[in-house]
Amino acid sequence: MEYFGKAVAELFECSSCYVAVMSRTSGSELKEVRIGHATIDPSCTDTVARIARKGAGADCALLEPVNARTTFVRKLIGPEPGINSHSVIGRFASRNRSTVVFVAGWREAALARAEIPCLARAVRTVWETAHSLAQRSPDRHLDAEIWLEKLAFPAFVVDEGLHVHGINHSGQALLAKGELLRIDGGRLAGSGSVTESLREAIREALIPRPGQVWLNTTVPLSTERQQFAFAKIGAAPMHWDAGKALIIVPQFDEALGAHRIASAFGLNWAEERIIAKILQFQCPRDIGADLRLTEATVRTYTKRIMLKLGINRQAEFFLLYHLTQSPFGAGGREKAVCPVSSDCRLIWTAGKRPPN
Structure with a gap:
């Protein structure tokens, strides 16, 4: 009701709006809200209820310009700010078997008769949309x-x-x-x-x-x-x-990290294994022993890999590890920006080779 009242006030360019809803299942009981300077005046309850009962079961919305000096209107939305102020009263039956009544004001100009059919449809659409969203609000x-x-x-x-x-x-x-x-x-x-x-x-x-x-x-x-x-x-x-x-709390997985880097830069399986060993803090001699390579071969491979990645220090392998890492599950795809050297900044999507 509050969202609807605010929308109506904006639609009619008014500062205040009073909204009342009467459900068919609750007899003559009214639910009321006010927007802006509007008030809920108990002395108006019978009048609003009578208007609502007259509109019960109506198939279309009804909008009527109201005399600015009507006491009933002034009680609901406050006194008019100027001599040529205007207000609008509306009534329609909603799809959820309720009748909605609203009074909005004050407008600088009266509603033109040609505007009323279009605005009547707009008001009813706003209500149905707001009601539908409220009914389907998920459990946050x-x-x-x-x-x-x-x-x-x-x-x-x-x-x-x-x-x-x-x-x-x-x-x-x-x-x-x-x-x-x-x-x-x-x-x-x-x-x-x-x-x-x-x-x-x-x-x-x-x-x-x-x-x-x-x-x-x-x-x-x-x-x-x-x-x-x-x-x-x-x-x-x-x-x-x-x-x-x-x-x-990020978890370190050197094998998965090496695979992400290799996938991003199009490295082969041998290069991926060397990166995984580097991410395990292993030195070239230990890497060679594990992979049955000479220390010199490991150093050659490492230099070639660093050239492909555009990095100058082995410590930057760990930077790449974090930049290619997503906080979401393995099915997610992430973009990373890597300041790999002073003159080269690469942007890539995980799983795709970066542009040359």
Whole structure:
């Protein structure tokens, strides 16, 4: 009813609109809302109910210009702001077996008779559209949970106090390990100073800023070489209520990362295996031992791969790993922008060879 009232006020270029609905199943009971300066005056209830009963079962909408000095109208939408102010009263039966009555004002010009049929159809269409959308409103919480499950990595939705409001299956698996994060009294917690770092990052992320990116803060969870891990934090998307933050804990998979890089740049299987070993922090000698190649051959392959990728340092393999990574499941396709060198910026879609 509120959406309908606002739409009618805008349609008729009015500052106020009163809306009443009488359902056939509820007898003479009225539901009323007001927009702008309109009021709900109990002394007008009988008059509005009488208008609604007269329109019950009507097949078409009825709009009528109303005398600006009518006391009934002034009680509902307030006094007219000027001498030549005009108002409109409408009545129609909706498809859900209710009768809708509205009074809108004040207009600078009276409705022309030629306008009324078109506006009557428009008003009824607005009501049916608003009613249909209201009836089909999805369960927002359910939608949010479904969206959270689409994330490939452990993900948590928390408030500023670290109370957990949502968690996906990957997040539950991470908690079950008990190594990086845990639930303590319904709150997300980490070891040492991690908990306070998370809390500070969330407070910072929830401050609205122009041009703010989605996941804008990184918090280390573990700095051990064999278990290095971090969390990306930002304001939760619109699926969740305001004041909630999203925490994603990226999981490192060197084999999958090497495959994404090879697919993006059209590398062969041998080159992909070498990248996977580099992402495992292996040196050329160890890579050669695993792949039954000489150390010199591995170094030659590595230089050739780096030339194809346009990078100058092996550390940039890890940059490519993250730039080709999507937070969503393996079925998703993502675009990445890679500053691979000072004079070359490549844009590609995962699974396609980048342009020359």
